[in-house]
Amino acid sequence: MTSLFAHEQGTGPTIVLLHGFGGSHGMWTEIGSQLADAAEIIAYDLPGHGASLEVEGARSPKRMAEAVLADLVERNADQVHLVGHSMGGAVATLIALSAPERIASLTLLAPGGYGEEIDAALLRRFAKAAQDDEIRACLAAMSGPGHLVSERAVADDMAMRARSGQMEKLAEIVMAITRGGRQGVIPAELVASLAMPVAVVWGVLDTVLPVSQSDKLPAHFDLHLVPVAGHMLIDETPGLIIELLRGILRNQANEPISTPDFP
Numbered sequence: 001m002t003s004l005f006a007h008e009q010g011t012g013p014t015i016v017l018l019h020g021f022g023g024s025h026g027m028w029t030e031i032g033s034q035l036a037d038a039a040e041i042i043a044y045d046l047p048g049h050g051a052s053l054e055v056e057g058a059r060s061p062k063r064m065a066e067a068v069l070a071d072l073v074e075r076n077a078d079q080v081h082l083v084g085h086s087m088g089g090a091v092a093t094l095i096a097l098s099a100p101e102r103i104a105s106l107t108l109l110a111p112g113g114y115g116e117e118i119d120a121a122l123l124r125r126f127a128k129a130a131q132d133d134e135i136r137a138c139l140a141a142m143s144g145p146g147h148l149v150s151e152r153a154v155a156d157d158m159a160m161r162a163r164s165g166q167m168e169k170l171a172e173i174v175m176a177i178t179r180g181g182r183q184g185v186i187p188a189e190l191v192a193s194l195a196m197p198v199a200v201v202w203g204v205l206d207t208v209l210p211v212s213q214s215d216k217l218p219a220h221f222d223l224h225l226v227p228v229a230g231h232m233l234i235d236e237t238p239g240l241i242i243e244l245l246r247g248i249l250r251n252q253a254n255e256p257i258s259t260p261d262f263p
Contacts, residue, residue, distance in 0.1 A: 004071045005051035007043045010036030013104070013249060014077055017043040018068065019234075020086030020112075021177065022126050022170055024050035026156035027085075027234050034242045038249055039081070044068060046088065048169045050160045058169060059176045061087060061113065061184075065094035069102075078102055081248060085109040085234055086209065087177060090186065097190055105197045105248050109233045109241065110206055112177070113186040115213030120178035122208060127174040130167060132158055144205040144230035153235045192218045197251070199244060203229030203236065 007025040009032060017028045025043035032041040045051045047067050048058025057063030068091065072080065081104050084092030089111025096103045112118075126138040135157045139149040161167060177183055199222040202211045208231040214223055224244070229236045 004047065004055050004067055005045040006071070007032070008041065009033070010039055010041045012039040013252060014080040015039045015041050015245060015249075016068075016072070016077070016080045016082050017041065018046060018082070018084040018088030018091050019044075019049070020088050021123060021173065022049075022157065022160075023085075023088075024156055024160045026050075026159070027153065029152065029156075030238045031234065031242055031245075034238075035245060038246065042075075042077070042080075044071075046091065048173050050163070050166075053163055053166055053169060058173055061090040061177070062094055064091045065098065069095050069099055072099075072102065079104040081105045081107070081245065081252075083107040083109070083245065084111060086231065087112045089113070090184075093186055093191065093194075096194055096196065097186075100194065100196060103196050104252060105199070106194065107241075107245065107248065108198065108200045110202050110209050110231050111200065112183055112209060114191075114217070115209070116182040116185055117210050117213065118178055118181075118183040119208045120174075120181045123178055124174050127170040128167070129157075130161055135161075139232060139235070142208050142231045143236055144203060144228055147230065147232070147236050149232075150235055153232075188216060194218075197248070198222065199224065199248065201226060201233055201237075201241065201244065203231060203233055205229060206231045 019027045024045050028043040047055040047064050057067040082092045089108040090113035096106045129135045129138050136154050201224045202214045204211050204227045
């Protein structure tokens with residue numbers, strides 16, 4: 001069986017990064033490089049994406065979570081700081097529910113699985129985008145108004161889609177996660193059972209997964225709303241994410257922490 005791909009760098013406590021639909025480990029390049037002085041960074045290509053294209057489990061976040069967890073167990077990775085964006089947020093949540101003893105903290109960036117509403121049409125358009133101008137237009141539509149999509153983000157998506165069979169796999173995945181124009185929802189009672197520190201960042205202008213889905217988050221979740229951002233938080237607000245994760249690491253080390261200033 002093909003092994004799950006992960007890009008690794010840095011030393012220290014482990015931060016695990018999970019991208020969203022249609023992305024890859026390359027989305028985390030800036031964030032990972034900035035945190036590598038303080039942590040070991042493991043940025044995965046989720047099943048069905050990039051170098052993990054042939055890994056089993058690409059058709060559902062649950063199966064993706066099983067694949068990532070199996071890899072973490074094989075690595076003997078314990079007390080990891082788990083970070084997930086969009087679909088990767090759903091995957092991260094499912095991992096935390098399956099193996100809470102392995103998770104030191106959970107950070108969710110506009111996570112999937114927290115409400116039925118999803119812009120299925122835009123995601124299906126994104127799945128079909130094969131040229132740089134098409135990818136750029138989709139990423140811009142997912143971002144807040146006026147955000148200039150980075151050339152790195154476009155180049156990462158182009159490189160991933162160049163793999164033989166990638167476009168077909170994206171088409172399969174997007175139909176599975178937007179069946180009937182809705183997404184699956186993780187039961188609220190399970191989410192409420194998560195006892196590790198959980199931080200959630202959501203762009204107020206998110207049109208892919210509306211920010212209203214954050215209204216019913218458990219009271220013990222640390223919610224950060226970003227008024228100027230849309231859905232693509234990794235590209236739109238990398239500095240805020242970096243500072244939040246640095247604060248989480250300092251908190252684990254029992255050092256004074258400063259809360260990042262989310263505009």
